[in-house]
Amino acid sequence: MSPIENIWAIIVYYWKPERERTPDELLANISNQWELFRNQPHLVRNHVSSVPHSKVLCLTRRFHQVWSWSVGDVCIKTHQVKGKLVPDPHQLYSDFNGRHLVVTTVNFWPYLKTITLQNGTISPISGIDFSVINSLSEILNFTYHIVLSPDGNWGGPQPDETITGLVGQVARYEAHAAICGVTITESRETVVDFTAPYYFEAATLVSPAPKEKNRSFAILSPFTVEVWLCIIIVTVLVGPLLYLVSRLLVVCTGEEEGAQYSLQSLSFNMYRSLMLQTNLMNSSRWSLRIISFSWYLFCLYIYAMYSGTLTAALAIRDYEKPIDSLYDLAQAHRDGYTIATTRDSSYDAAFKSAKGGIYQDVWKLFNHEEPSKSFLPNPDTGIEMVLRQKYVFINSLLSTKLKAAQRGREKFYLARQTFLPQGYGIVCSIGSPFKDVFSKVLLEIKDIHRLTIARALTLDSVTSTSNSPSKQFGVSDRF
Structure with missing residues (x-):
């Protein structure tokens, strides 16, 4: 479409359906939109610059007759419509006829990497989205030049009603499109349009x-603090328990056992059993034997778990x-x-x-x-x-x-x-006539795996210059 048609399309897009359809309301809407255009001189400039120079001189050839009428003495004589009043954007933009587009981006490799030439021109040199925009330009027959986001961010609508980043550039018609791993979000879709998504990705931490943990206290690592406290408490209490049971048996039966053990000797023997897995006590009473056997079994389990876990802890680094x-x-x-x-x-x-x-x-x-x-x-x-x-x-x-x-x-x-x-997705201004055309081509590119090939080539160039092998950071299993 010509610049005039583009501006008229924007005016029509912002016509609110609830407004009364009268000539006065139409003129008011045109006046309001025109005042907004006057505050955005770059908008008209971009539309004019997007028209190929070869087409400017023959612009009138693009107009064709769709309606005719004549005025008689009594009534107006009209003829039938000969074509569509508004051309189909899908058909119109199936070939951009060498139009030149302004594409804004951020320097965000591996999606797009740029360099600044001596004359100040921004030149893309590599990246996934570099391959995407080049494929679109080849298929749809357009040229483009790159501009950078003024704040270096993707941006979006802010609480103070400003729009930042490259999203703001497209929303203010300072650029025709934006590309560089721009995520499709609900808030951004209130101020710009997005094409169909061409790549899906998750976030990570x-x-x-x-x-590596300090191994100074590795000897204590097999058990938690709670387990150590339980072992200490049980070790302290089992000696007095045996002494108390032996005294109760003497009181109840009135018979003294052959070998008499003091509280200190019983407590020390229980501790010794835990450390050395041996026993120096001899008792003829089954109640004391059962308690002693339970304690020895407990010591065996603790010793086996401790020694096995400690061996593993010392053999394997702990982080x-x-x-x-x-x-x-x-x-x-x-x-x-x-x-x-x-x-x-x-x-x-x-x-x-x-x-x-x-x-x-x-x-x-x-x-x-x-x-x-x-x-x-x-x-x-x-x-x-x-x-x-x-x-x-x-x-x-x-x-x-x-x-x-x-x-x-x-x-x-x-x-x-x-x-x-x-x-x-690729960011387009609201009501952009070539958004759907971009989406269609992106889906076709995805279907024939051209994006996958572009990503693989990008990653191959990385792995060939990186100090780390590709399998170390999972490139081989990503595509």
Whole structure:
């Protein structure tokens, strides 16, 4: 469509159905929208620049007659419509005829990596979404140039009614589209449109690799504190118990046993039995024999469990308990860890909007008194903070694996449990005529596995330059 048709399409889109359909109301709507356009000079400029130069001179050829009428002396004579008043966007944009689009992004590898040339031009060089946008441009016959998000974030609508990041650029018509692992969220869909998702991914928790525990007290490691307390209490009480039973038997029967044992000797013998598995007591009374036998059996079990567990503990290295799920974050917070994620990201929005459950509990663990500590500007900063301090960073799984591999996979721990599966889509302005065309092509690309090939090629280039083998961070089983 021409720039005039694009502007008219926007005016029609914002016509509210509840408004009275009169010429005055129509003129009022056009006037309001036109005033908004005047505050956005880049909108018209982008529409004009998107039209190929070869088409500008012959723009009139794109108009065709769809209605005709003539005025007579008495009445207006009309003729039948000869075509569609508004062309079908699917058919119109099946070939962009060399149009030039402005695409905004953030520098977020492995989805898209850019460099700045000497003349200031932003040039994409690699990434999954770089392959996606190139495939679209080849299939739909358009060219594009890249601009970066002014704040380096994905962004979205804010409480003060501003729209930040690359989502804001598209919403303000400063760019035709945005791509770079942009998650489809409910809040963002209030200000922009998304294509069909072309990739699905879950989130993970990345934390410092668990450290090996201090082995100075490894001799006590086979049992917990509670078990040790029970063993001590039973060892202290079993001697007096035997002495008390022996005295009661003498009182009840009136017969003295041949060998008399004092309280001290009975207590020491019980302790000795626990340590050496031997017995120096001889008793002719069955009640004392049963108590002694039960104690010896107890000592045998304790000795066997202790020696076996201690051998295993000394043979295998013991590490701190890792952070494997969202439910472990509360204990990590008590242990001094800072819980963090990327500012204005889909993860930030998901936890913030939670009305209950574990997501709301996690939201309370963020540092709201000093937001800059918990809400970081980009994923790279989060990964670096994990290396430097006690941080748990919430990020997308694929990006985390690759960034950890670049810095040394052995320095990080990725949680076993993933969560919050989300889809990535291309951001388009509300009512964009080429959104559905993009979606159709993306689905076709997915069906013939072209995206899978693009991802595999991207990851192969990573593993060939990384110090860590691909299997170490799970690339081989990802695709």
